[in-house]
Amino acid sequence: MAYDEGLSIKGLQEAQADNQRRIAMFHPNGEVEQAIKDTTIAAQRYAIQITHILSGSLRASHRMKLSGKKGTIYLDPAAVNPRTGQKPSVYGYYENKRGGDHAFYDRTVEEFGSKAVGMVESRIEAKL
DSSP states (O other): OOOOTTOOOTTHHHHHHHHHHHHHHTSTTSHHHHHHHHHHHHHHHHHHHHSOOSSSHHHHTEEEEEETTEEEEEEOTTOOOTTTOOOHHHHHHHHHHTOGGGOHHHHIIIIIHHHHHHHHHHHHHHHO
16 A cells, blocks of 8 residues: 555544544533433423422422433322322322413423523533
């Protein structure tokens, strides 16, 4: 194989460093997972904020789960309303299904979803 003197590796180290930085963003506990964690926390707070209050149990039962690059918000199936003995995860389902301003999870997706996606995208783009 003949060597072409016109070829150069100028910038190769910079390109490799940039590539390593981008790969690191996707490692466990990297920038992508941190952005998803922060956004899931913000979405949970939004859902809590818009949940109607009678006893406070429904609001207090919102939980989040983080699993790699996925964040989930849900009603804790073990939570119990101390006044009624009922589970917010059961009556919360029906409260959300009532729609309108009662639909705390549907509203979170509709009202906060685009902002959540934008938060993750902005954070990742800032690191690129």
